[in-house]
Amino acid sequence: MEEIIQEGNTVDQALEKALNKLATSRDRVEVEVLDEGSEGFLGIIGGKNAKVKVKKKEDKSKKAVEFMEDVIANMNLDIKVEKLADRSNDEQVVINLTGSNLGIVIGRRGKTLDALQYLANLAVNKYDDDYRLRVVIDAEGYRERRKETLRDLALRLADKAKAKNKKVVLEPMPPHERRIIHSALQSDSQVKTHSEGEDPYRKVVIVAQ
Known part of the structure; x- marks a missing residue:
């Protein structure tokens, strides 16, 4: 996971600088305050910058893809798992399944596909209430x-x-x-x-x- 150590006049300023460099937001990172800093005598002499270590949280979209790859592998199916970048964003990731045996993963009226989607959402959002990613599982345009x-x-x-x-x-x-x-x-x-x-x-x- 990408991380950075950043200094600033205050903890908040150091954090803001780090977020800008990582091109992310507060809910997507873990923050450790290494030094709260100090103003020094009369706010001039002996002052010390605040220092923080900011680490990006695990990429949930990548985790979703890996989860589905493991599921398909355990089902012994010749199916490719891919993230659809043009339909994915910060709020959701769309994973498309392609190949033979799609009927097995789709199921009757999409019930198996819905179950896989439910499990994928549980897997990527477990233990993290700050940032929830919606996972959509599709199979060669079945959803549409x-x-x-x-x-x-x-x-x-x-x-x-x-x-x-x-x-x-x-x-x-x-x-x-x-x-x-x-x-x-x-x-x-x-x-x-x-x-x-x-x-x-x-x-x-x-x-x-």
């Missing part, structure tokens, strides 16, 4: 294809609810998929949506108005 499928499903079932003037209850879905259904229909003034039940059996209900 699933989103489009759910949007089409929402529109089709909304038409059914309006045609029969009664509510339509969808099958249980995880929270992120329920949000896609709600979002797809929020501009349709002829239907309302809400969720019923307790996770993992919570369902979206579409009601004609």
